[in-house]
Amino acid sequence: MTTMPPYTSTTNACKLCRPLGASLAFRGIEGTVPFLHGSQGCATYMRRYIISHFNEPIDIASSSLGEKHAVYGGAANLKLGLRNVTRKYAPQLIGVATTCLTETIGDDVKMIISEYEGEFHTGEGHPRIVSVSTPSYGGTHMEGFNAALQAVAEQLTEPTAPHAGVNVLPGFVSAADLRYLKEMLGDFGLSFTLFPDYAESLDGQALNDYPLIPAGGTPLAAIRAMGGARMTIECGATLPERSAGSSLQRLYGTPLCRLGMPIGIRETDRLTAELAALSGRPVPERYSAARGRLIDAMVDGHKYLSGKRAIVYGEEDLVVGLTSFLAEIGIKSVLCASGGKSGRFREAIAAVLAGLPVALPEVREDVDFHDIEDLADNLAVDLLVGHSKGYTFARKKGIPLVRVGFPIHDRMGGQRLLHLGYHGAQALFDSVVNTLIAKKQDDSEVGYTYM
Amino acid sequence: MQTATVLHGRENQIHRKGTAPFAIDCNKDSLAGAVSQRACVFCGSRVVLYPIADALHLVHGPIGCAVYTWDIRGALSSGPELHRLSFSTDLQEMDVIFGGEKKLYAALIELIDRHRPKAAFVYSTCIVGLIGDDLEAVCRRVTEEKGIPVLPVMSEGFKGNKREGYQAACRAMARLVGTGDTAGIAKHSINILGDFNLAGEIWLIRDYFQRMGIEVVANITGDGRVDDIRRAHGAGLNVVQCSGATMDLATMMREEYGIPSVRVSYFGVEDMAEALYTVATFFADPEMMEKARAIVREELEKLLPELQRYKAALAGKKAAIYVGGAFKAFSLVKAFRLIGIDVVMVGSQTGTAEDYEELQQITDEGTIIVDDSNPLELSAFLQEKEVDVFVGGVKERPIAYKLGVAFCDHNHERKEMLAGFAGMLNFAREVHDSVMSPVWQFVPRRTKEI
Numbered sequence: 092m093t094t095m096p097p098y099t100s101t102t103n104a105c106k107l108c109r110p111l112g113a114s115l116a117f118r119g120i121e122g123t124v125p126f127l128h129g130s131q132g133c134a135t136y137m138r139r140y141i142i143s144h145f146n147e148p149i150d151i152a153s154s155s156l157g158e159k160h161a162v163y164g165g166a167a168n169l170k171l172g173l174r175n176v177t178r179k180y181a182p183q184l185i186g187v188a189t190t191c192l193t194e195t196i197g198d199d200v201k202m203i204i205s206e207y208e209g210e211f212h213t214g215e216g217h218p219r220i221v222s223v224s225t226p227s228y229g230g231t232h233m234e235g236f237n238a239a240l241q242a243v244a245e246q247l248t249e250p251t252a253p254h255a256g257v258n259v260l261p262g263f264v265s266a267a268d269l270r271y272l273k274e275m276l277g278d279f280g281l282s283f284t285l286f287p288d289y290a291e292s293l294d295g296q297a298l299n300d301y302p303l304i305p306a307g308g309t310p311l312a313a314i315r316a317m318g319g320a321r322m323t324i325e326c327g328a329t330l331p332e333r334s335a336g337s338s339l340q341r342l343y344g345t346p347l348c349r350l351g352m353p354i355g356i357r358e359t360d361r362l363t364a365e366l367a368a369l370s371g372r373p374v375p376e377r378y379s380a381a382r383g384r385l386i387d388a389m390v391d392g393h394k395y396l397s398g399k400r401a402i403v404y405g406e407e408d409l410v411v412g413l414t415s416f417l418a419e420i421g422i423k424s425v426l427c428a429s430g431g432k433s434g435r436f437r438e439a440i441a442a443v444l445a446g447l448p449v450a451l452p453e454v455r456e457d458v459d460f461h462d463i464e465d466l467a468d469n470l471a472v473d474l475l476v477g478h479s480k481g482y483t484f485a486r487k488k489g490i491p492l493v494r495v496g497f498p499i500h501d502r503m504g505g506q507r508l509l510h511l512g513y514h515g516a517q518a519l520f521d522s523v524v525n526t527l528i529a530k531k532q533d534d535s536e537v538g539y540t541y542m
Numbered sequence: 543m544q545t546a547t548v549l550h551g552r553e554n555q556i557h558r559k560g561t562a563p564f565a566i567d568c569n570k571d572s573l574a575g576a577v578s579q580r581a582c583v584f585c586g587s588r589v590v591l592y593p594i595a596d597a598l599h600l601v602h603g604p605i606g607c608a609v610y611t612w613d614i615r616g617a618l619s620s621g622p623e624l625h626r627l628s629f630s631t632d633l634q635e636m637d638v639i640f641g642g643e644k645k646l647y648a649a650l651i652e653l654i655d656r657h658r659p660k661a662a663f664v665y666s667t668c669i670v671g672l673i674g675d676d677l678e679a680v681c682r683r684v685t686e687e688k689g690i691p692v693l694p695v696m697s698e699g700f701k702g703n704k705r706e707g708y709q710a711a712c713r714a715m716a717r718l719v720g721t722g723d724t725a726g727i728a729k730h731s732i733n734i735l736g737d738f739n740l741a742g743e744i745w746l747i748r749d750y751f752q753r754m755g756i757e758v759v760a761n762i763t764g765d766g767r768v769d770d771i772r773r774a775h776g777a778g779l780n781v782v783q784c785s786g787a788t789m790d791l792a793t794m795m796r797e798e799y800g801i802p803s804v805r806v807s808y809f810g811v812e813d814m815a816e817a818l819y820t821v822a823t824f825f826a827d828p829e830m831m832e833k834a835r836a837i838v839r840e841e842l843e844k845l846l847p848e849l850q851r852y853k854a855a856l857a858g859k860k861a862a863i864y865v866g867g868a869f870k871a872f873s874l875v876k877a878f879r880l881i882g883i884d885v886v887m888v889g890s891q892t893g894t895a896e897d898y899e900e901l902q903q904i905t906d907e908g909t910i911i912v913d914d915s916n917p918l919e920l921s922a923f924l925q926e927k928e929v930d931v932f933v934g935g936v937k938e939r940p941i942a943y944k945l946g947v948a949f950c951d952h953n954h955e956r957k958e959m960l961a962g963f964a965g966m967l968n969f970a971r972e973v974h975d976s977v978m979s980p981v982w983q984f985v986p987r988r989t990k991e992i
Contacts, residue, residue, distance in 0.1 A: 100649035101605065101632040108606030130668055130700040131572050132582025140938050150917050150938040155572040161672065161700050168574040173547050175575030178919060191604050192668040192700055195638060227604040228669065229635045298944055299986040301921030430605075478725040483613070483626075 103460035103483065106430025108227035110188045111137045112235030114151050116187030119287025120243065121308035122218075124182045126152040128169050128200060129190030140429050144416055144505045145266075145293045148305070152176045152185075155190060165193050166203045172358070173207055180303045183311050184247075186239060187222040194226035219311070221246040231431045233406050237327075237334055240287065243314060243509040244335035250343065251319030256282045258323040258345070261334055262352055262408050263497065266294035266506040268515065275512060278377060284313040284320065286335070294506040317342030324365060326352045327408040328439035331432070341482065350441060352408050352521075353511050355416025356385065358443070362512075381513035388517060389420050392524040395542075397421040399527060400487040403468060404428040404477040405496045407436045407456070409510075413476055414452070415443040416516055422523070424452045425470045432457040460484050474527060479505075482499055482517055491530045493522050545780040549576055557898075557915060560907040562594040568913040572703070577916040579864070579937050580891045582699035584667055585611075586707020589954060590624055591663050591714065592789050593617035598659035600629045602646050602677065603667025607699075608632075615954040616740045617763050624659055633669060643675050650684045650692065658712060660768035661691040663714060668826050671698030691768070693717055703788070704866065704892050706787055712790035715762065715771060719795060722769055724776025728757035730825050733777045734786035737790055737808065739764025740954065743961040747808055750818060750962070751781075754833045756825075762788055779818070779824055781806055784869055786892065808961035809873035809969075811842065811849075811880060841963035849881060852970040855945045857882030859930040859977055864912075864920060864938050865952060868893030868901060874933060875904050881970050886927040886944065889915050917941050931977050946985030948976035 099280050110127050114137055117125035125133045134153035141149045154172040156165045169187070176185055189200055200222045208220065225235045240260065261272055269290035278285040291307025317323070317339055324334035328351040338343040354361040359382075363374045373379075399422045403410045407429045414424045437454040453466065464484055470507065475485050475492045479499045485492040491511035499505025509515040528542050548556060554567040558950045571577035584601075588611050591599065601608035612628030618834065619625065621988070631649050633642050646664070654662060666677055677694035684692045693714045697707050737744045744764035749759055759777040760770035778848065780792040780803035792803040804824060806817035818834040861883045863874050868890040888901055889912035901911055910923050921941050924932060932942040935953035940988040950972050958972055959965045982988055 098633075098652060099645060100600070100653050102653075103612060103632040104605050104609045104632065105630050106605060107609055108604060110607070126575070130582050131578055131580055131703070132585050132699045134577070135579065135581040135937070136585070136606070141982075142612050142936055142940055147942060147945070148917055148944055150816045152575050152577050153572075154574045155576075155578065156700050158701050159573050161668075171573075172575030175573060179547055179549055179575070191638075192672070195669055226635070227606045228633050228638050231605075249564045250630060287716065295944075297946060297985045299946075300925070301918070301941065301945055425591065459691070480612070 101459045103480070104430055105428065105459050105463065105480070107140070107232035109225035109230050109232060109238070110138065110190050110227060112189035112232030112237070112263070113186070113223055113225045113239035115141065115151075115289065115440060116239035116287050117188070118149060118292055119289035119308055120184055120186070120314065121310045122183030122304055122505070123308060124150065124176050124180050124185050124304060125186045126154070126172065126176060126185050126188055128154045128165060128198065129156060129192045131155040133190050140498065143500045146503070147293050149293065150180075151469060157348045158231060159351065161192065165198050166206070169198070169200070170207045170210070173220065182218045182304060185218050185220045186243070187199060187220060188225045188235065188239065191224070191226045191228050194224065194503075198514065200224070201291055207464050216349050219247060232482055233263060233408070233431055237330065240335035241333065241338055244317065244338045245342070246313050247311070248318045248339065248342065249315045251291055251316040253321070253532060254316065254318045254319045256284055256313075256316070258284050258286060258317050258320045258336070258339065260286050260323065260325040261511070262327045263406060264352070264511060265497070266290045266507050266511040268511040271509055271512055271514060276366070277380065278375045279366045279372055281366065281370050284309060284317055286314065286317070295396055318345055322346045322348055322369060323364070324348045326350050328352070328411040328443065329355055329433040329435040330406040331433065331443045351439070352412035354412030355419050355516050356382065356513070357419065357510050358412055359516065369420030378513055381517065385513050385517045387522065388520055392520065393421055395524050395527055397425065399473040400425045400471055401474040401476055402426045402428065402463065402470070402472050404475070404481060407431045407433050407439070409496050411436070411439045411443050412510070414440055416519060417476065417523075418444055418447045418449050420520060420523070422474070423449060425472065426455065426463065426466055428455045428466070430459060474523070476523070479511050491526045493526050495519070547922070549573060552561065552576065556919070557902065557911045557914060559902050559911060560904055563901065564902045566895070566911060566913060568893055568895060568898060570914070572914055577810060577918070578914055579916060580703050580890075580914060583701045583703065583707040584598065584665060584697040584699045586704035587665060587695045587697035587711040588707070589615065589738070590708055590711035590763060593619070593763045594663075594768065594771070595619035596622040596660045596767050597624065598629065598653055598657055598662040599625060600631065600649060600653060600662060601665045601667065601754055602631045602675070603633055603665070603671050604669060605630055605632045607665070607667045612985055616832040617764060618742050620745070620951045621861050622658055622962060624800045629653055635906065638673055641673055641675055645679050645840040646675065646677070646680050647684065650680070651688070651959060654684070654688050654690065659690065661693065661718065663693050663695050663696045665697050666701040668699070671701065683719045691718055691721070699800060704777065708787045709790045712794065715791055716769065716794045717796075718771045719791075720772075720775045722772025722800065724750045724773050727759055727773070727776040729778070729826065730755060731757040731759050731777045732779045732781050732821065732831065733760045733762055733774045734764070735762045735780050735788040735803075737761070737764045737898060737961065738954070741957055741959040743808070743959050746959065746964060748964040750837055751821065753837055754818065754822060754830050755832070756821065762791065770835035771800070775801065777801065779804065779821065781821055781933060783807060784867055784892070785805055805863070807873045809870065809965065810877035810965050811845065811963065812876050813873045814962055814966070835986065845963050846968055848967055849970055852974045853880070853882045855974060859883045860886045860927060862924055862927065862929040864889045864915060864932070866891045866935065868897030868954070872900060874905065875901070881973065883931070885909060886929060887912070887923045921945060931973055946982060946987035948973070948979070948982070950976060
């Protein structure tokens with residue numbers, strides 16, 4: 092049982108707010124403009140935060156509420172904002188997420204949107220509008236991300252004849268991870284809907300013209316038909332019962348297969364086994380060979396890693412996957428920490444370590460970096476694995492940091508970090524082992540040139 | 543080439559110099575759905591107070607407001623670094639229902655005991671404005687119990703734009719001013735207002751003033767200290783930079799303590815020199831003026847030959863400017879001119895009518911002047927004007943890069959000093975290094991031309 096941290100205040104949070112997660116999810120849908128119903132600052136702060144990771148434009152519209160709207164309600168501005176976004180961006184979909192301001196003043200967003208559609212929606216050529224409730228006084232960006240997917244799954248899908256496609260909901264992963272999954276699904280010969288898919292929209296090419304909405308994203312037609320898929324594969328070891336995948340199951344009877352994030356050997360094996368069964372094909376050579384090379388590399392490097400002690404932090408689903416992989420290569424996670432509080436974190440870590448000869452690490456939900464630092468004091472840590480916000484702590488303690496996940500604000504290419512599959516595990520392995528070797532080399536008085 | 547789609551309601555916030563008698567709408571609420579580059583009231587307060595390094599900055603609200611402003615500025619400190627931590631009450635649903643005062647009180651006590659700050663600023667956010675927490679009462683109670691100033695900053699996000707946030711920050715600081723001992727302050731003394739010590743700029747500026755024989759009482763707020771601000775009313779003059787961030791404090795100090803103020807800018811050679819002369823003129827001290835002239839002479843002797851090299855490479859290039867406050871834009875127009883670059887577009891998030899009037903006076907015919915713009919307009923302007931280099935903040939950078947346009951970071955988190963004479967050289971170098979990079983030959987924009 093995890094305990095609440097002993098402090099009232101939060102210092103250097105290890106989580107972000109719900110509307111940010113919703114904005115990222117909406118950005119992964121073709122032709123969609125994310126729209127925050129609230130004050131202007133929320134959209135701007137989140138854009139800035141996201142830009143610093145992806146180095147890509149991300150336009151998030153806002154209803155820009157002012158003082159009088161806080162008193163009399165934000166309906167008029169929400170409608171004006173929707174109209175302006177429609178005129179300017181000609182989107183196929185507008186994803187409206189609420190903020191603490193509009194949740195607290197009690198705007199009935201569903202009703203306002205339905206009024207708006209009655210007033211302005213004239214059928215063809217007008218965008219669909221979905222809405223999701225994302226007050227940031229509860230949950231984290233992951234609840235926002237998942238809630239947006241669920242809202243889209245519930246509001247956009249239509250009864251569809253069964254088809255051969257598979258829905259794949261990978262969770263909050265990098266643009267490189269999404270590209271990798273698409274290749275993998277293609278290599279298995281599967282027809283699929285990857286949802287969301289910001290592989291291009293948040294990691295696009297140099298252009299001659301500024302696009303109104305960046306190319307890429309899960310096609311709306313594919314989303315509409317998700318109910319008819321053979322199966323939904325939903326990744327995330329700490330997902331709540333209610334999710335996009337469970338909604339599809341409830342509404343259309345689409346079978347749901349829940350997996351952890353495919354990080355490391357065993358969690359990737361689970362995914363490839365599922366894909367092999369679905370496709371009726373063996374695991375393609377590209378992946379079995381990568382798995383073989385990974386194991387070869389793990390053997391080559393195992394002595395640099397054996398018994399090393401790591402703190403892993405970030406989103407719960409990601410931490411579960413990383414902890415699983417680290418255990419496979421001989422690194423002992425001594426603390427698994429997250430700002431999230433799913434209530435399932437500890438159980439998921441225990442499940443993913445089952446069968447490996449390792450002790451259960453300290454698992455903490457709902458912590459910030461002050462707590463992590465407190466807890467780390469007696470843990471003799473060799474390595475931190477997490478996003479770039481751990482740098483402050485890493486620097487202070489002189490512990491090397493392997494950057495993974497989101498955000499990466501102090502390095503280039505966070506969107507191109509590959510975490511998933513055997514190839515992702517190989518990249519993580521090289522990064523982890525070389526970080527530890529570099530530390531040993533730099534700290535050595537001798538200056539070894541062979542390690 | 544594409545022309546900007548301008549939304550109904552924004553037409554009058556864009557002016558093309560020479561096409562009509564000058565008129566521009568500004569200081570308006572951002573248009574819903576327009577994807578403004580502006581932030582909120584909280585942002586305005588947070589940027590102004592942020593660099594005060596020995597104060598506790600507690601954001602009373604849900605987690606987002608605190609986490610998006612964690613270590614967000616390049617505001618350096620020569621001592622304590624409390625400002626680089628992100629403190630929040632992380633309000634939860636139950637707090638919203640039952641009120642957040644108890645949590646705020648407990649958080650303040652806990653953090654003050656842990657960090658022993660010289661003062662605490664408590665930032666109000668949207669939600670606190672709605673649930674009606676009595677910030678004033680909680681702050682008063684903690685002030686009494688802990689014996690340090692605990693100051694509410696009324697920065698509810700929805701109560702306007704950044705400008706209102708500046709005012710809220712100034713009101714909070716005004717409560718500190720006048721509470722310290724002013725004994726021993728030299729005859730010729732100033733406060734530096736509106737420099738935030740990004741990349742160490744205020745150290746350079748202080749050095750110039752000290753070389754002129756002037757004592758700097760308080761940095762407001764770059765490398766700022768609570769005790770300095772408490773005795774800032776002992777200074778002879780407030781030297782204020784920037785559009786509006788700290789002007790309100792200068793006004794309050796004039797009304798309360800009769801301290802006059804002058805407005806300056808430290809960006810670019812002309813404005814930097816003018817800043818030193820303005821202060822020397824104020825003190826009406828010929829010796830000081832001579833020292834100012836000597837500094838300018840000495841610095842320019844080093845600087846101008848080097849600038850000449852950059853100018854030779856950059857002459858005829860075209861620049862666009864989009865910044866928070868318009869005052870910075872004046873200096874940038876002049877600084878670009880000094881290195882032979884024409885400014886073809888200039889805009890700001892929060893400029894005033896007077897600011898834009900001045901911008902249209904100092905810019906060339908055909909220059910686009912824009913208030914509270916957005917990505918689609920800005921990208922269209924970059925293309926229409928065939929801009930070579932764009933200067934702006936973090937949110938403008940990907941617009942330029944996506945279109946294959948060079949970029950100069952003039953934002954709060956930059957690591958390069960751009961103020962002062964040395965800063966002018968850094969500016970020229972940064973513009974040069976970006977514009978002259980070999981990467982542009984590969985971008986679609988250029989490959990199409992060939």
